[in-house]
Amino acid sequence: MNHKLLKLIEYLYQQSSPISCKELAQHFKVTTRTIQNYVKDINHISDNNAIISSKSGYMLNKQKTDIIFEKLNVNIPDDNISRCTYILKKLLTQTTGSINIFDLSDELFVSYSTFRNVLSYTNNYLKKYNLKVISNNNLLHLQGNERDLRRLMSTIIYDEVSVNSFSLENLYEYFNFELVTKVISFLDSFSKNNGFTINHFTKMNLILHFCILIKRIQDGNIEMDSAVNCDNNKLLLECDYKLITILHKEIFNTFNIDIDNDNLKEAYLLLQINSDLSLNLVNDVLGKEIISLMKEIIKEIKVNYLLDLNTPEFITPFSLHLKKLIFRIQHGKVEKNPILKHIKKTLPMIYDISTYVSLYINNFFGNEVIAEDEIGFIALHIGAEIHRQKSDSEKISTILVLPKYLELESYVKNQILKSFHENLNIVDSIYSYEYLHNFSHTAELIITTFPLSYFKNTNIFEIVSISPFFNSEDQLKIHEGIDSIKKKRLNQILINQFDYFFNKELFHLDNGSYKDEYDVINFLAKDLINKNYAPKEFLTHIINREKLTSTAFNNVSVPHQFFIETMKTGTNILISKEGIRWKNNLVHIVLMVCIKNEDKKNFTFLYEALLNLFTQDDIVKIVKTSTSFEDFKKKVLLFIE
Template sequence: MKKQHVELINYLCNHKNPITSKELSNALNVSIRSIKNYVNSLNILANEQMIVSSNNGYTIHKMIAAKLLENEETQIPQTSEERSFYIIKQLLVMHSSHLDLFDLCDLLFVSYSTLKNDISKMNKAFSNFHVEFVIENDTIRILGSEKNKRKLVSYVIYEETNNRFMNSDIIKDSFDTLPIDRINSTIRSIFEKYNYYINEFANINLLLHFAIIIDRIKDGNYVNIQNEDFVIENENERALVSDLCNAFEEEFSITFNNSERYEIYMLFKTNANYSLPSSQETLRKIVGSEIIEQALHIVEKVNDFYYINLDNENFLTPFALHLKNLVLRAQNQTYTKNPMTQSIKTSCPTVYDIAIYISLELMEHYNIHINEDEVTFLALHVGAEIERQKTNDSKLKCVLFCPDYMKISTQIYNQLLIEFGNQIDIIKTITVEEDLKKYSFDFCLTVIKLHEKIHQDVLLIPPFLQAHDKAEIYNLITKISNNRKNQILKHQFHQFFSKELFLENPKVDTKEEVLHMMTEKLVDLNLVDESFEEKVLTRENAAATAFGNIAIPHAMKMEALKTCISLCVSKKGIRWGSQSVNVILLVAINKADKSIFHELYEALVALFSKEEVVNQVKECTTFQNFKNLVFEYINMDDEE
């Protein structure tokens, strides 16, 4: 709940008589339109008419308000991380230019010294985002470029979702009368029958939508029949959708009408072949131009206000389909019950807040009322897209260029994802070479030779892939992945390594002694807490981190105040269990940098697995020697 929401509740609770929107506007120092939005938001949050509007003004049900405020108090941030996320959201999501420290202390129930300590930790923890939290005159504000601020707030919202939208167990709990495992098995087997790739996100997305559709039809609710003359032109796609619908009709003794079959087709296109250019025009035929324009408007507003980019077909297609039916339901006041409402409302408040924002836009545009359950369905779309983006962040971005061969491009697309779906994200299938300039990607696969050179890697492939063609694609993926890992080391070298954390030929013999020296330095520099050494040794005792002449010890949890690597080189070697190591890289990772941890770890392993590198590193007597050596080998790999 926003600070203004609490102020509005308290103001109305302190007055017996109705209060006009103008008086509330003056009292809270906001616009009359904002007051109207606050009232709508609070009624959604309360799931009933807590604030009633009349010709005389607004009145509030005090018992309902007290219950809502009580629930709000139980959600006060408890840990340093939770408080940091709260501050970031207040500054960036709620667009506050600054925050008063004493007000924050009251809101968060912490002391002034605790809050200042939290802010100091934030500057370390989020340093990789290149922003700074500055305290001036007992207020806090954030400095940094707009791009970096957007990255930070996206990270905070991504962390909040924490895989809550990509879990079949949630669907099972929410639709406990449906055999979710059997529905899931049917979806997978039919996709396999027609040789269509479906990744984990797409599978969960389809599973959720089928659960909703089946549950609604079993309860006697059907979507309005439209587009009776619409036909799925691709024979293979038509057969797949027909098999899916027939299987569920037989399983549940229900009937899908034409509109529902079209929806299922569009969900299939979104989740199996969302990048094919035919889907946008098909969507327009089903939902109409006005719904698409409204969906695009909402995407733009969410990006402006919350810094979350939803502008892709993965989100737009199912969202527009949902939007069309939501508006129809709201106009007829026949709302859909959402069994996941309470869990999403409490566990993902920012995503829920985005959904409320979308619902307010829709209520104003269509002059309709949207209840709490429908708001949660909107939150599901937003949260699922955030999860999809997180899942694909680590994958290489690929564009498939296949001019004028739509059926072949579908076949190639699916074959590529079946073979390489865990490693690549095909962001677009294009038919015109000029379109390559529109997209950001790592490499291009093309069935014909390009006329112009591009700076990304390009691989010419045949329409029908053979074993040697797959091997070439695999080699290209491996090369680009290795270069990406090297670039993390190269471009963020000083973010990870420092002269203060370079230890040369220490006069110790065992791993316990050297780890004590290294962790002691990290503690002195306030990069980790006092428990770090114990956690590193616990991980080390569970399974040694040494291989060859190198060791890369680390803690199991990413709890460092700032990501860093302490380096020790020993020419004579240090006993590490049953072997001796010459290079020790003690890695401390902050949770905010966890997305790069695996690539960083693999880059270190790849670099120091080379015997010639270790032999040269152990001869390094200065930090500069070490840096020069690392850059030399990284540049050599880039040229290969």
């Protein structure tokens, strides 16, 4: 169902009386014949008279809207991002490898000139993948190497559907039913016969990658290379060549394709990374040194961050990643991470834990330096495990306020949970906003199809008003509501614990004597040492941490260390109105944190709260003019409140 038909349905849904064909034509700026065609199409698609026609005009049969709701799963992209994704999906899944520009324009309901703009946007997006959409005689095709194309395909699918809600139905959309079922059957039998147990959490990831690999070989989109590359042999480490031989034979027997050496090795590594290997095989593949390092890392993270990563879902894939990481370090190789900046920006605490892990690996293997790209991959492993452990108590308690219309409640609830089950815990559904006072202590978020004007005296909740059709605009509104609540939670941490983490004796104004970040670090660290907050080794560890990767985010820096136990908890503050050069940043606010052991759990939340607050441009402009600690505290708390 295209977006023009949806617009008509939405408009009629809001009306309480029939609307004439002429009025509708004027509203949508089309002819009356076009409106009549729209009505005919809607009634055909919905398999019933969803729109009733009378002498007075057209009216939506709201008692039969449940059938329409079931038909609303097909959305026509209406912005550059969704159109770009649509185009790339088409190009990646077409067996011919090319598509006519005018056909795509028609499918997207856009003009040729608009399509050219979308194409320009798409090529900008593809730069990070080293890919490009080429136009030749009005035919489009993707240009780039095979591995980048597969990486793009995987990214697009996972961007669209979250890991936990990823299902076989999603795979059927991209690959035919026969291929998906064959891949599942193949993986189940191969793993069972050869000592693998496929990890439940990563099974969809494994099925996805095998579907991509097999389909592209079947479609002739991979250049087969029979020569074995020496470097690739090295990167396999001590992989079991007997199993690789069996894998080659089984792929040929199942899919009737002769896979080349490079792709065969990649397929085998995918099996390893996404499986829980038997204990003997783990020891054989990893070796005692890696297993010992894993145990130490898990222990240290639990001590320093109170996070328990001692689960099979984390240990097996991360151990295998760790083995390959050590090999790359020892041979001067780096795995480029295309989403490193995004990880650092959106997962600052997890990235920080990963930096700690990298420091530990450095020390374990004799100060081997780990690149930031590799730290980003460590963050993905740790982030996935934390994501698995999230409990309902961390989710946002949500109330749905919906009118009692047949399937409306069920439809809206299901659509919301599909997209936001990781963040929201829907505790109840009510039919009238008048009963909200009963939930004032149990809910943070209200999602409703009633207008916001109905909720004038309910400012204790975050309220999001959506349409009953749950379109992309509604998803954006809920995202904004969730972000707003998360920021409020973080701000409340600062309000509640401000006087514990900040005090007058640890506040300084820039006197113009600091040339760079190391001058500032020297001054603030020595000040903490002299005031008996931290031991003498504190300075050395702060400097080592800064050398590894900058602690500056925009105009703020939060220097801290991992290894040394401090005597007190405190934050040493330096305010610079003019700014201090900090690598590639101009920093106005420096917050050097030292945390004693019993406060380390709170530091996880404090760190996120600090970054959430001080990376906002407005707060930096306000706080950098502070003249005293009292002035600083007043400005921060006023801004939060």
